[in-house]
Amino acid sequence: MRMKSIIKFFSSVKLAIGLLIALALASVLGTLIPQGRTVEEYAARYGQLSGFFTRLQLTHLYHSVWYLTLLGFFALNIVVCTLTRLDPKFRRAFHPRVQAEAKNLLVLKIKDRLKKNAPLPEAKAELVKALRGARYRVRESSAAGRAILLARKKIWGIFGSDFVHAGLLVIIAGGIVSGLAGFRTELKLHEGEVQTVPRADFSIRLDKFTTLYYDEDPGLNPEQRQVKSWISAVTVLENGREVRTHNIEVNHPLRYKGSNFYQSSYGFDPAPAATVDLAFELKTFEGGRLEIWAKKKSVPSYLKKLSLKAGERTILDETEGLSIIAIRYLPDFVLGEGNKPETRSAQPNNPAAFIEAYRGEDQIVSGWVFANFPDFTQMHASSSAGGGQPFSVIEAARDPGTWLIWAGCVLIMAGLGLAFYWPTWEIKAVLEEAQSKTELVAGGLATKSREAFTAEFEKLMASLRRPK
């Protein structure tokens, strides 16, 4: 008795509707309160209320006990609803009883009656042929002077909602598997570095990390240039053996033995102090030569005066291996279209030079220096080697629930297709013989696409009326 009332509770459509509304409202709440922030942030944002929010788990709502309980009830509701309705549906679809009464058919919206000037077997054969011609599957039961036909097509349509519900359950199952058995971690890799992948029997080496820009003009600061791609060239190592190489990019993860590797982030180690210490001033431009003064912020007495041509490398400090190049010189600097530096005139109204400084072959800093605005000069630590060591952050993930998610998606889409676009149509007919003539009563049932069904029904009946 108790079991029965539990089943009754979970099979109710009213519960399903209540749960749909509750889940929707709870989900809205979760988008209004930022999720997963720090205690301090909630305290600053909501003051007194923040303790209340934390207690109700509104700060990680989608993983809260009560939200997951709602989802659990939703899953149970789907299971019970689907199972209690499945058995009668199966019987209806595959072992239907061929029963009908003429008077019951005549109260249907889609119906017809006619008299055939032929004995019963002949009239029945004609109707069966017409129905089969329209791709109906016909079942019949006959008695003396009487026959009943049950003709149906696209019977799988009645299972559409069951497919969708099964798909949802499979997705929920996939979510549970992901939550319990899924694993993800971030690997911070420098070029040449090897790391063992957690929970896997192989390791991964970053061979090279490259940032590609849409605009390769070196006269632009890295912040002004738009990134086209971050590429981590990696090699998979098994027992020290190279087994696979791959360029990991956003949208192009590496898959290997059930693990996936994603380009997640990148960065530079803090640069050695000396490299960011350099400062430059543009002094004069005469006879095709630039005069540039190099200073060190940490050593006030340090001053080197250099005279160089644009594009020419000049030694700055032999012992430290430092050199500089003035890549471009613009006499009248202005930011033109697309924030690109260009010169407005040949007059030295705003002389500027783009300077790159190197240690050995490694670029360490670069930037524009302005003769008129020495304070405006900003040198940027270069993204290439020599400044800080670049590193790439690669997310390693194992998620055994994923295939359930995709299977669930396929079931849902198949179910929606069946439910909306594979309508089950049913025609029942009662034929009775009287004085070697046959009286035929037919009725049609369709839950969807009733207009199209009505047209087909009428066409079938019209074909029977036509004398042969």
Added chain:
Amino acid sequence: MNESTLFTLAFILYILSAFFYLAFLFSKKMGTARTGSLMAWAGLAVHTAALIVRTIESGHAPFTNMYESLSFLSWASVLAFIIIDFKFKVPRIGPYLMLIVVGLVALASSPLMPKAATPLVPALQSYWLWLHVSVTLLGEAFFAVAFITSIMYLATTDPAKKERMDSVSYRCVAVGFPLFTLGGLVFGMVWAYKAWGTFWSWDPKEVWSLITWLVFALYLHTRIVMGWKGKRSAIIALVGFLAALFTYFGVNYLLSGLHSYA
């Protein structure tokens, strides 16, 4: 012809279409409605050309910023309307739909929306951009038509008209719901898995598309299982479209999250 000329031409044709449909509303002459429909067709053709030109010029799918996606949404709405009108012969929804389309196109053309085609950030460089956005917006366009028919259901007192609007609303949801499920949720999950490494991360846009989905699931259950029709169905469809609209528009401006592109 360049994209902005074609876009402006489409805009003019949509305005003409809205004008003729409005005239039809008062004159009740079928000929006027046919002219309106013709203008909508012509506008759609020119708009299609504008989208193609933009795709060729920018080298990527024409829905990567708010201007582009508004343009595509208005294109999809006209397409959805033309399909529904072709199938169910409901020119009466023309004036309202075309007014909304004119509004969307005006918003897209406003100085608020930067028009420049910018190169794609790494996260958007995927063929899933095409599949995810186009199918989702097409689904939402059908919700928009259902929204209009639902309002018309609530506004009219003529029982025959009411029944017609109720049935057309349902047919729109029957097209929009599978499209939205496929494009918004399924393709969205597949792409998220490929780009971010996780199929679902409770990002506000994801949650709001789930909310939209739940509302239309509610629409279908109350209607098919409990036999709700008419007024209550119309109200749920209204709420569903507003949720879809918030997913599309509101989330970007009011909530922050991963979907910060458009």
